[in-house]
Amino acid sequence: MTMSPLDAPRDARNSDLEAALIEAREAYVAARPKSAEIHTQAREVMPGGNTRTVLFYTPFPTAMQRGEGCTLWDADGREYLDLCGEYTAGLFGHSEQRIIAAVAAAMAKGLNLAAVGENEGKLAALICGRFPSVDQVRFTNSGTEANIMALAGARGFTGRTEILAFRGGYHGGVFTFPFGAPISPVNLPIPMRFADYNDPAGAAAAIREAGDALAAVIVEPMQGSGGCIPATREFLQALRDATTETGALLIFDEVMTSRHSYGGMQKRLGIMPDMTTFGKYMAGGMSFGAFGGRAEVMAVFDGHKPGAMPHAGTFNNNVLSMAAGNVALGEIFGEAEAEALFQRGETLREACNAIAQKHGLAMHFTGLGSMLNPHFRAGPITAPYKATVEEEQMRELFFFDMLAAGIYLARRGMVALSLPVGDAECDRFLAAVEEFCAARKPVLAPA
Known part of the structure; x- marks a missing residue:
């Protein structure tokens, strides 16, 4: 019974x-x-x-x-x-005096100058000098914006539309892909494909299947909100090999993992993406994001060239983040x-x-x-x-x-x-x- x-x-x-x-x-x-x-x-x-x-x-x-x-x-x-x-x-904690002094000095000279400044070029040089994949970089206000612009740049550079991401991944407020329910109404309407994280064969097959429709693969070297799950070297290398084969760009979202060495996980593992996105700590606790990569890819944003892609943002180069970032990366976190x-x-x-x-x-x-x-x-x-x-x-x-x-x-x-x-x-x-x-x-x- x-x-x-x-x-x-x-x-x-x-x-x-x-x-x-x-x-x-x-x-x-x-x-x-x-x-x-x-x-x-x-x-x-x-x-x-x-x-x-x-x-x-x-x-x-x-x-x-x-x-x-x-x-x-x-x-x-x-x-x-x-x-x-x-x-x-x-x-840097809540009261790093060198960062507080840098922010105070910047505030004393004026907050909203509506102009370029010397500090943004200095901070860009620091980032380009640390991360092997980054020849040139542009700033945003958050990691979310950095990923938006990196994907836009990848689509503009390749002339392709689709993006491959991984179940359980998170690339900002409009690119959130929780395991079991990767489609969310808050996500931007970009054509997305999905593969399983840490499945080298499955991901490579998905990249090859997408072929010349695929503009980029975006991946965290360690899934952050997915539970601090590190990628295996074999998995990331499979992504590198398959994207090279098909002409898609490989984007490392190092918004969180860039802290794991002087040059992020890409330097620790010796695997070079085409683009990298940054955020979080780099401006010493001020709002910050950045995206960078190979010079030929970043050239799609070069205003000296006809038809350059626009990249706006009132606070992209705000004086507080630029000043604090130079101290944070240039003097403290070596x-x-x-x-x-x-x-x-x-x-x-x-x-x-x-x-x-x-x-x-x-x-x-x-x-x-x-x-x-x-x-x-x-x-x-x-x-x-x-x-x-x-x-x-x-x-x-x-x-x-x-x-x-x-x-x-x-x-x-x-x-x-x-x-x-x-x-x-x-x-x-x-x-x-x-x-x-x-x-x-x-x-x-x-x-």
Whole structure:
């Protein structure tokens, strides 16, 4: 006789997980009355009380009031170790005095000059000197805009229309391709094809199948919002070989991964794209984006040539970003600093995985260098996936437990180290991970 699903015994682990999460939410709410009030008032004039989706979570997001170094204070006076790092944009922390001085000096000379300046050429030279694939570069206001213009440039250069992207990828607010649902109404209406991340044969076949309809392939050397999943060298090399064969351009979205060495992942791996996009930290925390590549490709934007493609943007070369960027890349984040940050993150991720393994949990941290992300399933994890309800609950519980321990990270669990984060801060995070694994072991999945 077949048992009815209604008669099946309920998994006590799931029931306990739900109860633990309810308790964690209640403790979160009780500790943050001012954040709750800020959210309630904002909902009257903003849909969801929010203007940046990645910062939205229920029951309401914590409102921060100030930061210094790698420390944050919220509206209720609670103090946190900042390991969110503004989703990699906050590389220099909240109070790097050299950047503050550069911004103050720029402001003192006038904000909106409506003219070119010397600093933009200097910053461009710094970027071209660091990244092997970049002969020339242009600036935008964000990584999203950088990817928009890079794809436009690729279509203009090749005379082709279609783009190949990867399921689970993210290339800005209008190019978001979550696993299982890559088509979104917010995406720009560009003809897109999709392939699976870290599938060299499948991606190469998709590129060859597209043939001369394909203008470009855009790929993150490590998927960021997809869960800090690094690309294999074999996968990226397959993209390089297939695009060279068919005449499509290969675009590396290094908005996040450019921090992983002095010349980004392209230099670390020795694989050269035709174009690269940048953003996040490069202007020291000011708004920033950039796209660059081979001189012959970038020439489509050369105003000295008839029929050049336009590239507008009131704040592309704003004086604050240009001044701060020169100091950030020219004086602070050099080759030694980039390598030290990378190695610090590698050590931290290995230690996190050792803790999960010691406790016998199906919990695995992926990432590269100073970026890492927990997954509540066994590793290795080499491709994006659709998380189960239980996995999402464990992720939420991890987030609330970290906040309760005074550690602020991304809601999805991502950690992005900033330069002020040292050994003591890493040890504090490891202690919190240890406590989470020990205390929550009864409701987490066993290895």
